Amino acid sequence: MRRSKTRVLAKVRPELLKLAAYVPIEPVDVLGLRAGMKPEEIIKLDGNENPYGCSLAVPRALASYPYFCIYPDPWQREVREALATYTGASSDNIVAGSGSDELIDLVLRLFLKDGETVINCSPTFGMYPFNTELCGGVVLDIPRKEDFSLDLELIKSSIDRKTKLIFLASPNNPTGNLVPESQIRELLEKDIVVVVDEAYHEFCGVTVAPLVMEYENLIVLRTFSKWAGLAGLRAGYGIMDADVARLLLKIKPPYNLNAAAQVGILVTMENRKDLGLAVERINRERERLFGLLGSLPFLRPFPSVANFILCQLTRGNAKEVNAKLQERGIFLRYFDMPRLQNYLRITVGTPDQDDKVIKALKEIMREAGH
Numbered sequence: 167m168r169r170s171k172t173r174v175l176a177k178v179r180p181e182l183l184k185l186a187a188y189v190p191i192e193p194v195d196v197l198g199l200r201a202g203m204k205p206e207e208i209i210k211l212d213g214n215e216n217p218y219g220c221s222l223a224v225p226r227a228l229a230s231y232p233y234f235c236i237y238p239d240p241w242q243r244e245v246r247e248a249l250a251t252y253t254g255a256s257s258d259n260i261v262a263g264s265g266s267d268e269l270i271d272l273v274l275r276l277f278l279k280d281g282e283t284v285i286n287c288s289p290t291f292g293m294y295p296f297n298t299e300l301c302g303g304v305v306l307d308i309p310r311k312e313d314f315s316l317d318l319e320l321i322k323s324s325i326d327r328k329t330k331l332i333f334l335a336s337p338n339n340p341t342g343n344l345v346p347e348s349q350i351r352e353l354l355e356k357d358i359v360v361v362v363d364e365a366y367h368e369f370c371g372v373t374v375a376p377l378v379m380e381y382e383n384l385i386v387l388r389t390f391s392k393w394a395g396l397a398g399l400r401a402g403y404g405i406m407d408a409d410v411a412r413l414l415l416k417i418k419p420p421y422n423l424n425a426a427a428q429v430g431i432l433v434t435m436e437n438r439k440d441l442g443l444a445v446e447r448i449n450r451e452r453e454r455l456f457g458l459l460g461s462l463p464f465l466r467p468f469p470s471v472a473n474f475i476l477c478q479l480t481r482g483n484a485k486e487v488n489a490k491l492q493e494r495g496i497f498l499r500y501f502d503m504p505r506l507q508n509y510l511r512i513t514v515g516t517p518d519q520d521d522k523v524i525k526a527l528k529e530i531m532r533e534a535g536h
Contacts, residue, residue, distance in 0.1 A: 181299065188296045191499070201495045209522060211513035212499040213397065214339070214366075214474050218444045218516075220395035221437040224430050231429050238425040241415065245428050248435040249403055253375060258408040261415055262423045262431070266365060266389040266402035267293055270333075272414050273385060273404070274301040277330055277359055285324065285332040287316055289340060289505050291363065294333040303330070309505065314341035314468065318349050325356050335363040337370055340501065340511040342470025350374050354381040361385045366472035368393035368445050369452075375405045382407040392473060393445050394434045401427040448473050452514045458524050459512070464531050474499075474513045482534055484508045490530045496523055 175183070191213045194205040201208065239245075246257040253260070263269040270293055278284065280302040286295045288307050295305040306329070308321050321332070332353060336345040345362070353360050354377070362374055364386055375386045385406040391397035401423065404414070434441065456475055459467040464481040479487065488500040488510060499511040512523065 181302070185296075185299055188292055189502075191497075197492075197497050198495075201492060203495045207495055209496045209515065209519045211515050211519065211523065212497045212511075214392055214472070214513045215397050216393060216395040216444060216448070216473070217514075217519065218395065218447065220430070221434055221440055223433045223437045224396070227429050227433045228426055231425065234425055236425075237421050238423065238428050240420040242423055242428065245403075245423065245431050248432055252435055252438070253405060255375060255378065255405050256408070259378060259405055259411055260403055261406070261411050261418070262401070262403040262428075263418070264402070264422050264424070264427070265391060265400040266363065266387040266404070268400075268418075268422060269387055269402055269404045269414075270294065270361075270363075271297050271301070272418055273359070273361060274298060274303065274331070276410070276413055276417060278303045279330075281328070282330040283326075283328045284330060285321060285358075287321070287332075287334065287338075289314070289501065289503070290333070291335050291339045291365075304328075310338075310341070314338065314343055316345060316349055318352065321353065322356065325358060329358050331359040331361060333361045333363060335365065336372070336374075337366045337470065337472040339365065339472070340474065340476050340499065340506070340509075341468060342472045342474060342476055343468075344370065344372055344471060347374055347377075350384075351377070354384055357383075359383050359385065361387060363387045365389045365392055368442075369449060369473050370471035372471070378405050378407065382410070385410065390431060390434060394430075394438075394441055395444075396427070396430045396434065399427045399430045400424075401431050448514050451517055451520065454517070455512070455514055455520045458520070462524070462527060462531075465527070474511050476509055476511050479508045479510070482531060484510050486534075487527070487530055491523075491526055494526050496526055498523075 194208045197208050198205040242262045246260045249260050250257040278301050283304045283306045284298040286307050298305050334345050387404050389402040466478040468476045
């Protein structure tokens with residue numbers, strides 16, 4: 167007879183027993199089962215992924231790579247050199263990770279002590295508060311203003327001796343707007359670590375990465391999941407002060423960036439011109455999609471410089487509309503949280519995908535009498 171779990175669960179960190187799980191998106195095969203459709207019939211616009219995929223050179227390189235039976239380079243030497251060439255930073259200032267998610271976790275492990283505070287500017291990427299609580303920190307949520315800009319004065323006045331970090335996504339997910347460099351500089355003058363998440367940098371071309379050489383308390387994060395189509399390989403990196411980079415390399419798991427991800431990054435860097443063309447296509451389609459969404463009388467789209475558009479339903483119920491879309495095999499991102507209760511985030515897809523989304527939205531709202 168199996169013994170009761172009571173004793174082992176009593177040994178679990180009590181705060182983790184009540185930690186709310188992060189809600190991830192699902193892959194197309196799971197979504198297909200949910201909708202009763204084939205995976206290739208699914209329109210998946212919920213993860214801000216590149217609808218055109220990665221460089222065709224990546225699968226070819228992975229198919230011919232001969233060393234999957236050997237551990238990858240723990241110090242990521244080639245990858246960091248390639249990223250140095252791409253970013254203009256020194257390889258000494260770069261650390262790669264299993265997506266930028268891992269780097270968020272590592273940065274918090276490096277700096278945060280139990281009970282110290284991390285500022286979160288909601289609505290924003292949910293991994294910031296999730297990982298803060300996982301690492302024993304306290305989340306201080308300072309909501310964004312009505313236009314989703316930062317409440318800078320409230321942020322600055324809330325910083326005290328227990329405040330250790332602030333996370334700023336720029337462009338922000340899910341709202342699509344940038345944080346002005348002037349505001350980031352103001353926060354860098356405070357005695358806190360400022361983490362600027364530039365996951366969507368390639369879609370807007372705006373960066374504060376050069377400021378790393380000016381401010382030792384700045385960390386810039388980026389990913390290959392969005393523009394480069396490598397979400398499934400989990401590849402990201404950070405640009406930071408060289409001493410901080412050395413410490414992150416010290417505390418990370420030895421082989422955190424697997425061999426496939428390292429190959430994917432290197433090949434992507436060699437073929438980034440082709441990916442640049444894909445980014446241009448996505449940006450053009452974003453502007454077209456924004457116009458189409460704005461023409462719908464029941465939607466209010468928010469301007470975006472990323473590869474997604476946040477929309478507020480001015481009529482109807484977003485949760486119900488989202489469920490109706492899923493029945494049609496269309497998956498958008500719905501955030502079940504107070505500030506975004508009646509919003510949907512739409513990843514920019516191909517023109518054909520986006521046209522089907524617009525058609526479905528019109529049909530659903532017409533059927534509902536809106």
